[in-house]
Protein backbone atom coordinates (compact mmCIF):
# COMPACT_ATOMS: atom_id res chain seq x y z
CA UNK A 1 0.00 0.00 0.00
CA UNK A 2 0.82 3.51 -0.06
CA UNK A 3 2.37 6.14 -2.01
CA UNK A 4 3.03 8.99 -0.04
CA UNK A 5 1.64 10.97 2.66
CA UNK A 6 1.92 14.54 3.64
CA UNK A 7 0.45 16.04 6.63
CA UNK A 8 -0.42 19.15 8.40
CA UNK A 9 0.24 18.66 12.04
CA UNK A 10 -0.61 21.03 14.82
CA UNK A 11 2.34 19.68 16.76
CA UNK A 12 4.48 21.81 14.49
CA UNK A 13 1.87 24.39 13.49
CA UNK A 14 0.43 25.92 16.57
CA UNK A 15 -1.69 28.47 14.75
CA UNK A 16 -3.65 25.66 13.10
CA UNK A 17 -5.97 24.22 15.67
CA UNK A 18 -6.91 21.21 13.62
CA UNK A 19 -4.18 18.72 12.89
CA UNK A 20 -4.46 18.23 9.20
CA UNK A 21 -2.53 15.62 7.42
CA UNK A 22 -2.36 15.23 3.70
CA UNK A 23 -1.15 11.76 3.08
CA UNK A 24 -0.79 10.13 -0.24
CA UNK A 25 -0.54 6.41 0.10
CA UNK A 26 -1.79 4.23 -2.68
CA UNK A 27 -3.19 1.12 -1.15
CA UNK A 28 -2.53 -2.47 -2.11
CA UNK A 29 -5.24 -4.41 -0.29
CA UNK A 30 -4.65 -4.11 3.43
CA UNK A 31 -0.97 -4.74 3.36
CA UNK A 32 1.89 -2.39 2.84
CA UNK A 33 4.12 -0.10 4.80
CA UNK A 34 2.11 3.03 3.88
CA UNK A 35 -1.12 1.71 5.38
CA UNK A 36 0.73 0.61 8.54
CA UNK A 37 2.21 4.10 8.78
CA UNK A 38 -1.25 5.69 8.57
CA UNK A 39 -2.45 3.40 11.36
CA UNK A 40 0.53 4.32 13.49
CA UNK A 41 0.17 8.05 12.86
CA UNK A 42 -3.50 8.01 13.75
CA UNK A 43 -2.73 5.99 16.88
CA UNK A 44 -0.19 8.69 17.74
CA UNK A 45 -2.61 11.53 17.09
CA UNK A 46 -6.19 10.89 15.97
CA UNK A 47 -6.61 14.60 15.11
CA UNK A 48 -4.22 14.35 12.18
CA UNK A 49 -5.62 15.01 8.78
CA UNK A 50 -4.39 12.43 6.29
CA UNK A 51 -4.61 12.48 2.54
CA UNK A 52 -3.97 9.16 0.82
CA UNK A 53 -2.79 9.57 -2.76
CA UNK A 54 -3.51 6.41 -4.69
CA UNK A 55 -3.61 5.22 -8.26
CA UNK A 56 -6.35 2.68 -7.54
CA UNK A 57 -9.34 4.39 -5.90
CA UNK A 58 -11.03 1.13 -4.96
CA UNK A 59 -8.04 0.10 -2.91
CA UNK A 60 -7.82 3.60 -1.55
CA UNK A 61 -11.43 3.40 -0.37
CA UNK A 62 -10.69 0.05 1.25
CA UNK A 63 -7.70 1.50 3.08
CA UNK A 64 -9.71 4.52 4.15
CA UNK A 65 -12.48 2.27 5.54
CA UNK A 66 -9.89 0.21 7.41
CA UNK A 67 -8.41 3.33 8.97
CA UNK A 68 -11.82 4.74 9.89
CA UNK A 69 -12.85 1.42 11.45
CA UNK A 70 -10.15 1.80 14.08
CA UNK A 71 -10.16 5.63 14.25
CA UNK A 72 -13.78 6.66 13.82
CA UNK A 73 -13.20 10.42 14.11
CA UNK A 74 -10.18 10.55 11.83
CA UNK A 75 -10.10 12.79 8.76
CA UNK A 76 -8.84 10.74 5.86
CA UNK A 77 -9.01 12.30 2.40
CA UNK A 78 -8.33 10.53 -0.88
CA UNK A 79 -6.57 11.82 -3.94
CA UNK A 80 -6.06 10.14 -7.28
CA UNK A 81 -2.38 9.95 -8.17
CA UNK A 82 -0.34 7.75 -10.44
CA UNK A 83 3.11 8.91 -9.41
CA UNK A 84 4.62 7.23 -12.48
CA UNK A 85 2.69 9.52 -14.83
CA UNK A 86 3.73 13.14 -15.40
CA UNK A 87 0.21 14.23 -16.25
CA UNK A 88 -1.27 12.57 -13.17
CA UNK A 89 1.34 14.17 -10.88
CA UNK A 90 0.66 17.63 -12.31
CA UNK A 91 -3.12 17.19 -11.99
CA UNK A 92 -2.89 15.78 -8.46
CA UNK A 93 -0.61 18.63 -7.37
CA UNK A 94 -3.14 21.17 -8.67
CA UNK A 95 -5.83 19.39 -6.67
CA UNK A 96 -3.70 19.44 -3.50
CA UNK A 97 -3.05 23.16 -3.92
CA UNK A 98 -6.77 23.79 -4.36
CA UNK A 99 -7.70 21.72 -1.30
CA UNK A 100 -5.01 22.55 1.26
CA UNK A 101 -3.05 25.60 2.19
CA UNK A 102 -0.24 23.85 4.01
CA UNK A 103 1.55 20.52 4.07
CA UNK A 104 3.65 19.46 7.02
CA UNK A 105 4.70 15.97 5.96
CA UNK A 106 4.95 14.39 2.56
CA UNK A 107 5.76 10.68 2.76
CA UNK A 108 7.12 9.50 -0.58
CA UNK A 109 6.43 5.83 -0.11
CA UNK A 110 5.18 4.54 -3.47
CA UNK A 111 7.63 2.19 -5.10
CA UNK A 112 7.77 -0.68 -7.55
CA UNK A 113 10.09 -3.58 -8.29
CA UNK A 114 8.76 -5.04 -11.57
CA UNK A 115 9.58 -8.57 -12.77
CA UNK A 116 12.14 -9.40 -10.09
CA UNK A 117 14.50 -12.34 -10.59
CA UNK A 118 16.53 -13.96 -7.80
CA UNK A 119 20.02 -15.18 -8.61
CA UNK A 120 19.73 -18.51 -6.78
CA UNK A 121 23.38 -19.43 -7.42
CA UNK A 122 24.58 -16.17 -5.87
CA UNK A 123 22.19 -16.75 -2.95
CA UNK A 124 23.68 -20.17 -2.08
CA UNK A 125 27.22 -18.87 -2.61
CA UNK A 126 26.48 -15.96 -0.26
CA UNK A 127 24.85 -18.26 2.28
CA UNK A 128 28.20 -19.93 2.99
CA UNK A 129 30.30 -16.78 2.92
CA UNK A 130 31.25 -14.28 5.60
CA UNK A 131 29.01 -11.79 3.79
CA UNK A 132 25.82 -13.67 4.67
CA UNK A 133 24.33 -11.08 7.07
CA UNK A 134 24.96 -8.27 4.60
CA UNK A 135 23.39 -10.38 1.83
CA UNK A 136 20.18 -10.79 3.83
CA UNK A 137 20.13 -7.09 4.71
CA UNK A 138 20.80 -5.66 1.27
CA UNK A 139 20.19 -8.48 -1.25
CA UNK A 140 23.36 -7.19 -2.93
CA UNK A 141 24.03 -9.16 -6.11
CA UNK A 142 20.86 -11.24 -5.65
CA UNK A 143 18.15 -9.36 -7.49
CA UNK A 144 17.60 -8.10 -11.01
CA UNK A 145 14.47 -6.60 -12.59
CA UNK A 146 13.11 -6.07 -16.07
CA UNK A 147 12.07 -2.48 -16.58
CA UNK A 148 9.74 -0.99 -19.22
CA UNK A 149 9.36 2.40 -20.86
CA UNK A 150 6.18 4.16 -19.70
CA UNK A 151 3.79 6.34 -21.67
CA UNK A 152 5.88 9.47 -20.96
CA UNK A 153 8.87 7.77 -22.55
CA UNK A 154 10.59 7.36 -19.17
CA UNK A 155 11.88 4.17 -17.58
CA UNK A 156 9.05 2.99 -15.34
CA UNK A 157 11.06 2.31 -12.18
CA UNK A 158 12.88 5.65 -12.41
CA UNK A 159 9.59 7.46 -13.12
CA UNK A 160 7.74 5.84 -10.19
CA UNK A 161 10.42 5.52 -7.53
CA UNK A 162 12.14 8.84 -8.16
CA UNK A 163 11.08 11.28 -10.83
CA UNK A 164 7.33 11.39 -10.08
CA UNK A 165 8.09 12.16 -6.43
CA UNK A 166 10.58 14.82 -7.46
CA UNK A 167 8.06 16.48 -9.78
CA UNK A 168 5.45 16.41 -7.05
CA UNK A 169 7.79 18.11 -4.57
CA UNK A 170 8.59 20.77 -7.16
CA UNK A 171 4.90 21.35 -7.84
CA UNK A 172 4.06 21.53 -4.15
CA UNK A 173 6.91 23.87 -3.25
CA UNK A 174 4.49 26.75 -2.60
CA UNK A 175 2.96 24.62 0.20
CA UNK A 176 6.19 23.02 1.36
CA UNK A 177 8.47 26.05 1.42
CA UNK A 178 6.63 28.64 3.45
CA UNK A 179 8.35 31.32 5.46
CA UNK A 180 8.31 30.88 9.21
CA UNK A 181 7.60 27.15 9.39
CA UNK A 182 9.14 23.80 8.52
CA UNK A 183 7.87 21.03 6.24
CA UNK A 184 9.20 17.53 5.78
CA UNK A 185 9.52 15.05 2.97
CA UNK A 186 10.37 11.44 3.84
CA UNK A 187 11.56 8.96 1.20
CA UNK A 188 11.06 5.23 1.63
CA UNK A 189 14.40 4.13 0.25
CA UNK A 190 16.05 0.76 0.76
CA UNK A 191 19.27 -0.86 1.95
CA UNK A 192 19.25 -2.37 -1.55
CA UNK A 193 20.28 1.10 -2.84
CA UNK A 194 23.78 0.81 -4.18
CA UNK A 195 26.29 3.18 -5.71
CA UNK A 196 27.50 0.50 -8.11
CA UNK A 197 24.00 0.11 -9.60
CA UNK A 198 23.73 3.83 -10.37
CA UNK A 199 25.35 5.62 -13.27
CA UNK A 200 25.05 9.35 -13.81
CA UNK A 201 25.34 8.79 -17.57
CA UNK A 202 22.31 6.50 -17.37
CA UNK A 203 20.31 7.88 -14.45
CA UNK A 204 17.12 6.15 -15.64
CA UNK A 205 18.99 2.83 -15.72
CA UNK A 206 17.99 2.07 -19.30
CA UNK A 207 20.97 -0.18 -19.85
CA UNK A 208 21.23 -2.11 -16.60
CA UNK A 209 19.44 -4.89 -14.76
CA UNK A 210 19.10 -3.27 -11.32
CA UNK A 211 16.70 -0.34 -11.84
CA UNK A 212 15.28 -0.71 -8.31
CA UNK A 213 18.66 -0.42 -6.62
CA UNK A 214 19.61 2.45 -8.93
CA UNK A 215 16.38 4.40 -8.26
CA UNK A 216 16.74 3.99 -4.49
CA UNK A 217 20.36 5.17 -4.60
CA UNK A 218 19.19 8.16 -6.63
CA UNK A 219 16.55 8.96 -3.99
CA UNK A 220 19.26 8.94 -1.31
CA UNK A 221 21.29 11.44 -3.30
CA UNK A 222 18.28 13.56 -4.14
CA UNK A 223 17.34 13.83 -0.47
CA UNK A 224 20.80 15.20 0.30
CA UNK A 225 20.54 17.71 -2.55
CA UNK A 226 17.05 18.78 -1.46
CA UNK A 227 18.37 19.54 2.01
CA UNK A 228 21.16 21.64 0.53
CA UNK A 229 18.79 23.61 -1.69
CA UNK A 230 15.70 23.85 0.50
CA UNK A 231 16.61 23.83 4.21
CA UNK A 232 16.91 27.61 4.11
CA UNK A 233 13.27 27.71 2.92
CA UNK A 234 12.11 25.43 5.73
CA UNK A 235 11.94 22.15 3.77
CA UNK A 236 13.76 19.13 5.27
CA UNK A 237 14.20 15.78 3.55
CA UNK A 238 14.97 12.39 5.14
CA UNK A 239 15.50 8.85 3.91
CA UNK A 240 14.51 5.58 5.56
CA UNK A 241 14.85 1.84 4.97
CA UNK A 242 11.98 -0.26 6.36
CA UNK A 243 14.02 -3.49 6.38
CA UNK A 244 12.72 -6.64 4.73
CA UNK A 245 8.93 -6.49 5.06
CA UNK A 246 6.42 -9.02 3.74
CA UNK A 247 4.22 -6.94 1.42
CA UNK A 248 2.92 -7.21 -2.14
CA UNK A 249 6.33 -6.01 -3.29
CA UNK A 250 8.20 -8.89 -1.62
CA UNK A 251 5.50 -11.45 -2.41
CA UNK A 252 6.13 -10.60 -6.05
CA UNK A 253 9.73 -11.84 -5.81
CA UNK A 254 9.06 -15.56 -5.27
CA UNK A 255 5.97 -17.76 -5.84
CA UNK A 256 3.68 -17.55 -2.80
CA UNK A 257 3.98 -21.27 -1.93
CA UNK A 258 7.75 -20.74 -1.74
CA UNK A 259 7.36 -17.89 0.72
CA UNK A 260 5.11 -20.12 2.82
CA UNK A 261 7.79 -22.80 2.77
CA UNK A 262 10.67 -20.52 3.78
CA UNK A 263 8.72 -18.36 6.23
CA UNK A 264 9.84 -20.34 9.33
CA UNK A 265 13.44 -19.73 8.21
CA UNK A 266 12.72 -16.04 7.77
CA UNK A 267 11.62 -15.79 11.41
CA UNK A 268 14.71 -17.78 12.40
CA UNK A 269 17.03 -15.49 10.43
CA UNK A 270 15.50 -12.58 12.31
CA UNK A 271 17.40 -13.75 15.40
CA UNK A 272 20.67 -13.03 13.57
CA UNK A 273 19.78 -9.89 11.65
CA UNK A 274 17.75 -6.96 12.93
CA UNK A 275 16.87 -5.93 9.35
CA UNK A 276 14.19 -8.64 8.98
CA UNK A 277 11.41 -6.43 10.30
CA UNK A 278 8.92 -8.63 8.40
CA UNK A 279 5.62 -6.93 9.34
CA UNK A 280 4.44 -3.63 7.82
CA UNK A 281 3.96 -2.28 11.36
CA UNK A 282 7.62 -2.93 12.21
CA UNK A 283 8.75 -1.67 8.79
CA UNK A 284 6.97 1.65 9.41
CA UNK A 285 9.00 2.22 12.59
CA UNK A 286 11.50 4.71 11.11
CA UNK A 287 8.72 6.58 9.24
CA UNK A 288 6.84 6.96 12.50
CA UNK A 289 9.98 7.85 14.46
CA UNK A 290 10.86 10.61 12.00
CA UNK A 291 7.41 12.08 12.46
CA UNK A 292 8.25 12.70 16.11
CA UNK A 293 11.67 14.29 15.52
CA UNK A 294 12.68 17.91 15.27
CA UNK A 295 13.89 18.26 11.63
CA UNK A 296 16.88 20.36 12.66
CA UNK A 297 18.19 17.45 14.76
CA UNK A 298 18.32 15.03 11.81
CA UNK A 299 21.43 14.11 9.83
CA UNK A 300 20.93 14.73 6.06
CA UNK A 301 23.61 12.13 5.25
CA UNK A 302 21.98 9.38 7.32
CA UNK A 303 19.51 6.74 6.27
CA UNK A 304 17.16 5.93 9.14
CA UNK A 305 16.63 2.15 9.41
CA UNK A 306 13.64 0.41 10.91
CA UNK A 307 15.10 -2.48 12.90
CA UNK A 308 13.57 -5.30 14.94
CA UNK A 309 15.53 -7.27 17.51
CA UNK A 310 15.30 -11.05 17.89
CA UNK A 311 12.92 -10.44 20.80
CA UNK A 312 10.67 -8.27 18.64
CA UNK A 313 11.69 -4.82 19.91
CA UNK A 314 11.40 -2.09 17.26
CA UNK A 315 13.85 0.75 17.03
CA UNK A 316 15.29 3.25 14.56
CA UNK A 317 18.98 3.57 13.82
CA UNK A 318 20.73 6.12 11.58
CA UNK A 319 23.45 4.77 9.28
CA UNK A 320 25.70 6.90 7.08
CA UNK A 321 24.91 6.72 3.36
CA UNK A 322 27.57 6.14 0.71
CA UNK A 323 26.85 9.38 -1.17
CA UNK A 324 28.75 12.52 -2.07
CA UNK A 325 27.70 16.13 -2.38
CA UNK A 326 29.08 16.62 -5.87
CA UNK A 327 27.22 13.68 -7.41
CA UNK A 328 24.00 14.63 -5.67
CA UNK A 329 24.27 18.13 -7.09
CA UNK A 330 24.77 16.77 -10.63
CA UNK A 331 21.73 14.53 -10.19
CA UNK A 332 19.63 17.44 -8.93
CA UNK A 333 20.60 19.55 -11.94
CA UNK A 334 19.77 16.70 -14.33
CA UNK A 335 16.36 16.18 -12.74
CA UNK A 336 15.59 19.89 -13.01
CA UNK A 337 16.55 19.70 -16.69
CA UNK A 338 14.36 16.66 -17.26
CA UNK A 339 11.53 18.42 -15.46
CA UNK A 340 11.79 21.29 -17.95
CA UNK A 341 11.54 18.84 -20.84
CA UNK A 342 8.49 16.98 -19.53
CA UNK A 343 6.75 20.23 -18.67
CA UNK A 344 7.39 21.60 -22.14
CA UNK A 345 6.20 18.66 -24.14
CA UNK A 346 4.80 15.80 -22.08
CA UNK A 347 2.82 14.42 -24.98
CA UNK A 348 5.62 14.54 -27.53
CA UNK A 349 7.71 12.38 -25.24
CA UNK A 350 5.05 9.76 -25.64
CA UNK A 351 5.12 9.74 -29.41
CA UNK A 352 8.56 9.88 -30.93
CA UNK A 353 11.02 12.46 -29.70
CA UNK A 354 11.64 10.89 -26.30
CA UNK A 355 14.72 8.86 -27.12
CA UNK A 356 16.61 11.72 -28.68
CA UNK A 357 15.51 14.20 -26.03
CA UNK A 358 16.48 11.91 -23.19
CA UNK A 359 19.84 11.15 -24.60
CA UNK A 360 20.73 14.81 -24.35
CA UNK A 361 19.42 15.17 -20.83
CA UNK A 362 19.72 11.94 -18.98
Ligand SMILES: NC(=O)C1=CN([C@@H]2O[C@H](COP(=O)(O)OP(=O)(O)OC[C@H]3O[C@@H](n4cnc5c(N)ncnc54)[C@H](OP(=O)(O)O)[C@@H]3O)[C@@H](O)[C@H]2O)C=CC1
Pocket residue numbers: 001002003025026027028029031032033034053054055056059081082083084085109110111112160188189190191241242243244245246247248249250
Ligand atom coordinates in the same frame (compact mmCIF):
# COMPACT_ATOMS: atom_id res chain seq x y z
N1 LIG B 1 8.79 -4.53 1.41
C1 LIG B 1 10.09 -4.37 1.61
O1 LIG B 1 10.80 -5.28 2.05
C2 LIG B 1 10.72 -3.07 1.29
C3 LIG B 1 10.02 -2.03 0.72
N2 LIG B 1 10.65 -0.85 0.46
C4 LIG B 1 9.92 0.27 -0.13
O2 LIG B 1 8.77 0.53 0.63
C5 LIG B 1 7.81 1.20 -0.18
C6 LIG B 1 6.46 0.60 0.05
O3 LIG B 1 6.46 -0.71 -0.45
P1 LIG B 1 5.69 -1.92 0.21
O4 LIG B 1 4.72 -1.43 1.21
O5 LIG B 1 6.70 -2.92 0.62
O6 LIG B 1 4.98 -2.55 -1.05
P2 LIG B 1 3.50 -2.45 -1.59
O7 LIG B 1 3.55 -3.00 -2.97
O8 LIG B 1 2.58 -3.02 -0.61
O9 LIG B 1 3.27 -0.88 -1.63
C7 LIG B 1 3.71 -0.09 -2.68
C8 LIG B 1 2.65 0.95 -2.88
O10 LIG B 1 3.08 1.86 -3.89
C9 LIG B 1 1.97 2.08 -4.71
N3 LIG B 1 2.36 2.46 -6.04
C10 LIG B 1 3.17 1.80 -6.88
N4 LIG B 1 3.25 2.43 -8.04
C11 LIG B 1 2.47 3.53 -7.94
C12 LIG B 1 2.13 4.56 -8.81
N5 LIG B 1 2.62 4.62 -10.04
N6 LIG B 1 1.31 5.54 -8.39
C13 LIG B 1 0.79 5.48 -7.15
N7 LIG B 1 1.06 4.52 -6.27
C14 LIG B 1 1.89 3.54 -6.66
C15 LIG B 1 1.24 0.77 -4.78
O11 LIG B 1 -0.08 1.02 -5.20
P3 LIG B 1 -1.06 -0.11 -5.76
O12 LIG B 1 -1.78 -0.57 -4.53
O13 LIG B 1 -1.96 0.60 -6.69
O14 LIG B 1 -0.20 -1.15 -6.39
C16 LIG B 1 1.35 0.30 -3.37
O15 LIG B 1 0.29 0.76 -2.60
C17 LIG B 1 8.34 1.10 -1.62
O16 LIG B 1 8.92 2.31 -1.98
C18 LIG B 1 9.40 0.02 -1.52
O17 LIG B 1 10.39 0.17 -2.48
C19 LIG B 1 11.97 -0.65 0.76
C20 LIG B 1 12.70 -1.64 1.32
C21 LIG B 1 12.14 -2.94 1.65
Ligand SMILES: CC(C)CCC[C@@H](C)[C@H]1CC[C@H]2C3=C(CC[C@]12C)[C@@]1(C)CCC(=O)[C@@H](C)[C@@H]1CC3
Pocket residue numbers: 118120123135136137138139142143189190191192243244250253254
Ligand atom coordinates in the same frame (compact mmCIF):
# COMPACT_ATOMS: atom_id res chain seq x y z
C1 LIG C 1 16.03 -20.06 -1.43
C2 LIG C 1 15.73 -18.74 -2.05
C3 LIG C 1 16.42 -18.53 -3.34
C4 LIG C 1 15.86 -17.66 -1.01
C5 LIG C 1 15.74 -16.28 -1.56
C6 LIG C 1 15.72 -15.22 -0.49
C7 LIG C 1 15.56 -13.86 -1.14
C8 LIG C 1 14.29 -13.88 -1.95
C9 LIG C 1 15.57 -12.75 -0.07
C10 LIG C 1 16.90 -12.70 0.68
C11 LIG C 1 17.15 -11.24 1.05
C12 LIG C 1 15.87 -10.55 0.65
C13 LIG C 1 15.78 -9.07 0.52
C14 LIG C 1 14.88 -8.49 -0.33
C15 LIG C 1 14.01 -9.34 -1.20
C16 LIG C 1 14.01 -10.82 -0.87
C17 LIG C 1 15.41 -11.31 -0.59
C18 LIG C 1 16.27 -11.09 -1.80
C19 LIG C 1 14.78 -6.98 -0.54
C20 LIG C 1 15.59 -6.69 -1.78
C21 LIG C 1 13.34 -6.51 -0.78
C22 LIG C 1 13.26 -5.04 -1.08
C23 LIG C 1 14.27 -4.18 -0.44
O1 LIG C 1 14.20 -2.98 -0.67
C24 LIG C 1 15.39 -4.72 0.36
C25 LIG C 1 15.67 -3.92 1.61
C26 LIG C 1 15.30 -6.21 0.66
C27 LIG C 1 16.65 -6.77 1.11
C28 LIG C 1 16.62 -8.23 1.45
